[in-house]
Amino acid sequence: MNQNTSKTVLILGANSDVAKQCIRQYAEKGFFVIAASRNTKSLKEFVTENRLDSKVSVLYFDSVDFNSHETFYGKLPVQPHIVVYAAGFLVDNEKALKDFKGAQQMMLVNYMGAVSILNIIATDRSNKNLERIVGLSSLSGVRGRKSNFVYGSTKAAFTTYLAGLRQELASRNIKVNALVIGYIRTKINEGLQLNESLIMEPDYVAKCIVNAGNSFTIVPNFKWKLIYLILKILPESLVAKLP
Template sequence: MKQVLILGANSDVAKEALKMYVSKGYPVVAASRSTAALETFLRQQQLPAELVTIRYFDATDFGSHRAFYDSLPARPQIVLYAAGYLKDNTIAMQDWEGSFNMMQVHYCGAVSILNIIATDLSNTHLERIIGLSSLSGVRGRKSNFIYGSTKAAFTQYLAGLRQHLFARRITVNVIVAGYIRSKMTAGLPLTESLMLEPAFIARAVVNAGQRFTIVPGFKWKIIYQVLRRMPERLVAKLP
C-alpha cells in the first residue's frame, strides 16, 4: 500500500483527493491547521479511521516543519501540497500581511516542507510530489498579480525540484488549475461556464502521470496555451 501525505488537506480539492486515495486502499496522513474540520469531514464521509491519520500542519510555521515530518507514522510515497490562501489583489496591495500570507502559504511554506521531504535520502520509497498551482501564475495580470506571482514562484520551484529528483526516479507534477468551485472562490465574479468541480481536479491529481504540467479541462488547456503565447500588449488589456 502506498503511503500518502496531503498538506493543506482541508482544501476542497484535497478532500476529494483524500477520498480517492482511500478508495484505493492507501493510508493517508491528512495535514492541516483545520483538524476539527477534517474530523467532521471524515465522519460525514464515513471514511475508515484506520486509513486516515489527521495531523496539525501550519504551512507558515516554518520552524515546526522538521518536527512535523519526523513525527509522521510512515514516510510518504506520494505527497500532495494543496495549501491555499487568497486575498483580493486591490486589498493585498495595501495590506502587506495579506500579501505576505499568500507568499508564505503558496511558496515559502511549500519550499520549507518539500525541501525536508525531498532531501530525506532514507525515504527510498518516495515516488511522487504533486503541487496544486494555478493558471494565475502563467502570466501577470492586473487583477490578481500578487496571488499569481506566488503561484508562479511555486510552479518554478516544482520545475527545478523535478530536475533535482530526476536521478532518484521521483516524479514531480504541477496541477495548473483554472477556476475551481470552492470555498476559496465563493462569491467571486467568475465565469460559470469555466468553473471546475474539486473532484475533477482531484482526479487529475490522483491519476497524474509522468508529465510535469497538468492542466485539467479542455477549455483550460486552450486558455493556458493562449496565455503563454499572448503578446504583452494583449495581456495588458486583460482584467
C-alpha cells in the same frame, strides 16, 4: 492507527475542498492517507462522515510555522510514497496592494511554506518510498495580469520551484507534477464573479491529481488547457489588455 495498505499519501493543507476529495479518492484506491492541516476538527468530521477512519490519519500542520516542519516530518507514522501540497491562501489584488499583510500571507502559504516542507521531504534520502510530489499551482501564475498579479506571482514562484525540484529528483526516479488550475467551485472562490462555464468541481480536479502521470504541467479541463496555451503565447501588448 490501522494501516492495511501498501502505500501512503501525505496531503498538506488537507482541509481544502479539492484536498478533501483527494483524501476520499486516494482512500478508495487503497492508499493510507495522512491528512495534515491546521483545522483538524473539520478534517476529522469529514473522515468520520465518509467512514474513512481506518484509512486516514489526521495530523496538525501549519504551513507557515517553518520551525515546526522538521519535527512534523520526523514524527510522521510512516514515510510517504506520494506528497500533495494543497495549502493555499488568496486575497484580492486591490487588498494585496494596499495591505501588505494579505500579500505576505499569500507568499508565506503559497510559496514559502511549500518550499520549507518540500525541501525537507525531498532531501530525505532515507525515504526509499517517495515516488511523487504534486503541487497545486494556478493559471494566475502563467502570466502577470493586473487583476491578480500579487497572488499570481506566488503561484508562478511555486511552479518554478516545482520545475527545478523535478530536475533535482529525476535521478532518484521521483516524479514532480504541477497542477495548473483554473476556477474551482470552492469556498476560496465564494462571492467572486466567475464564468460559470469555466468552473470545475473539486472532485474532478482531485481525480486529475490522484491520476497524475509523467507530465510536469497538468491543466485539468480542455477549456483551461486552451486558455493556458493562449496565455503562454500572447504578446505582452495583448496580455496588458486582459483584466
